[in-house]
Amino acid sequence: MARIQTPHRVRGTQDIFGEDQRRHAQVLSTFERVRALYCFQRVDIPMFEATEVFARSIGETTDVVSKEMYTFPDRGGDSLTLRPEFTAGIARAYLTEGWQQFAPLKLATSGPVFRYERPQKGRYRQFHQIDAEILGAAEPAADVELLVMADQLIAELGIKGVTLQLNTLGDAETRDVWRAALVAHFETHRDALSEDSLVRLEKNPMRILDSKDPRDRPIADAAPDIDAFLTDEARAFFEAVTGGLDAAGVRWTRNPRLVRGLDYYRHTAFEFVTDRLGAQGTVLAGGRYDGLIESLGGPPTPGVGWAAGVERLAMLVAEPAAAGVDAVIVPMGAAAEARATGLLAELRRAGLAIDMAFKGNMKRRLARADALGARHALILGDDELAAGVVQVKTLADGAQRQVPMAQAAEALR
Numbered sequence: 474m475a476r477i478q479t480p481h482r483v484r485g486t487q488d489i490f491g492e493d494q495r496r497h498a499q500v501l502s503t504f505e506r507v508r509a510l511y512c513f514q515r516v517d518i519p520m521f522e523a524t525e526v527f528a529r530s531i532g533e534t535t536d537v538v539s540k541e542m543y544t545f546p547d548r549g550g551d552s553l554t555l556r557p558e559f560t561a562g563i564a565r566a567y568l569t570e571g572w573q574q575f576a577p578l579k580l581a582t583s584g585p586v587f588r589y590e591r592p593q594k595g596r597y598r599q600f601h602q603i604d605a606e607i608l609g610a611a612e613p614a615a616d617v618e619l620l621v622m623a624d625q626l627i628a629e630l631g632i633k634g635v636t637l638q639l640n641t642l643g644d645a646e647t648r649d650v651w652r653a654a655l656v657a658h659f660e661t662h663r664d665a666l667s668e669d670s671l672v673r674l675e676k677n678p679m680r681i682l683d684s685k686d687p688r689d690r691p692i693a694d695a696a697p698d699i700d701a702f703l704t705d706e707a708r709a710f711f712e713a714v715t716g717g718l719d720a721a722g723v724r725w726t727r728n729p730r731l732v733r734g735l736d737y738y739r740h741t742a743f744e745f746v747t748d749r750l751g752a753q754g755t756v757l758a759g760g761r762y763d764g765l766i767e768s769l770g771g772p773p774t775p776g777v778g779w780a781a782g783v784e785r786l787a788m789l790v791a792e793p794a795a796a797g798v799d800a801v802i803v804p805m806g807a808a809a810e811a812r813a814t815g816l817l818a819e820l821r822r823a824g825l826a827i828d829m830a831f832k833g834n835m836k837r838r839l840a841r842a843d844a845l846g847a848r849h850a851l852i853l854g855d856d857e858l859a860a861g862v863v864q865v866k867t868l869a870d871g872a873q874r875q876v877p878m879a880q881a882a883e884a885l886r
């Protein structure tokens with residue numbers, strides 16, 4: 474009979490196990506703790522949406538929508554898309570679930586997102602994001618709160634060497650005049666721009682500013698900064714954000730080349746960047762998107778938020794300790810094994826982390842207790858059974874004492 478071929482793991486997906494899993498869990502539990510400190514409510518939204526949710530809110534000209542989405546017809550013929558990010562789905566929910574009544578609304582979520590990209594270190598086709606959004610707040614204090622929260626998250630993860638790069642994209646008026654000045658500048662250098670940037674010049678000229686193509690860099694670097702075009706309102710908004718960061722003791726640097734391509738991005742744009750992950754150095758990114766909700770047919774609604782890649786943060790955290798095991802039970806003989814099953818259940822119900830191998834002699838069972846990093850071994854043989862006791866062995870120093878079986882839980886605490 475022909476051997477059955479084992480199916481492979483799909484390119485760009487991950488099976489997260491062992492140390493990787495502990496790092497991943499550390500990022501998520503820290504996020505969960507920090508978001509509660511900032512009084513953000515947890516929300517969970519679908520992993521797929523009608524394709525138009527993303528097409529309309531992220532924008533047809535972006536890489537995400539034009540090249541990276543997993544889009545498919547379902548059996549009913551509707552076009553669905555696996556979420557490539559969270560913001561669009563949260564904005565959709567805000568409208569369809571009537572969450573306007575709760576505005577301003579501070580939301581946090583996390584989970585898998587999907588993008589058809591070329592897989593490499595720190596870049597996957599199914600990856601994970603943590604995400605925080607504030608809907609219905611036009612005040613710069615909302616931008617500040619999100620940035621201070623991101624800064625605290627990174628600090629609590631123990632990650633060093635991450636820089637907050639900050640920019641303003643101004644208000645609508647600022648953006649229009651700046652955009653015209655950029656187009657004029659790029660037009661005069663048309664001959665030297667990369668092919669990609671010629672397309673951007675037609676569809677999304679601001680994106681030329683953060684082009685990585687060496688042909689574009691000198692032209693992008695010589696382009697006019699937004700500063701000369703800022704309206705008084707836009708300047709005041711940016712000063713309120715930077716003033717808030719300074720008051721909260723969050724360090725930042727200005728990056729006038731940091732842009733978000735979409736028309737509805739306003740005011741604050743930011744990235745937390747490290748030089749420890751090569752080309753995948755952006756760990757957390759976001760900005761203000763007043764106008765996104767309107768692109769989904771909703772009323773004018775301000776919004777600001779960020780998303781971070783869990784895998785990229787997980788690579789930067791110190792290796793987390795394995796979960797603590799209070800004790801491993803080591804029964805010797807059939808009678809002890811039978812009693813151990815009851816003891817195991819009692820101790821676990823008492824809230825202790827206890828393991829017991831399904832089989833094996835004393836030596837193998839003790840070796841396994843060591844491998845698990847258990848604090849104690851509970852040794853149970855015929856003599857202990859007869860006396861109603863158990864031997865509690867502390868694995869760190871080998872010290873052993875005898876304890877009545879009914880007091881085993883107490884002895885382990």
Ligand code: ATP
Pocket residue numbers: 558588590595596597598600601602753755756757758759780781782783784785
């Ligand atoms: P990049 O420039 O690295 O492609 P991006 O601008 O597409 O990032 P965002 O859409 O802002 O990224 O997503 C927020 C965060 O999600 C990124 O800062 C990054 O940490 C993470 N991220 C984005 N794409 C991937 C991916 N394919 N695999 C793993 N993490 C990713």
Ligand code: MG
Pocket residue numbers: none
């Ligand atoms: Mg990308």
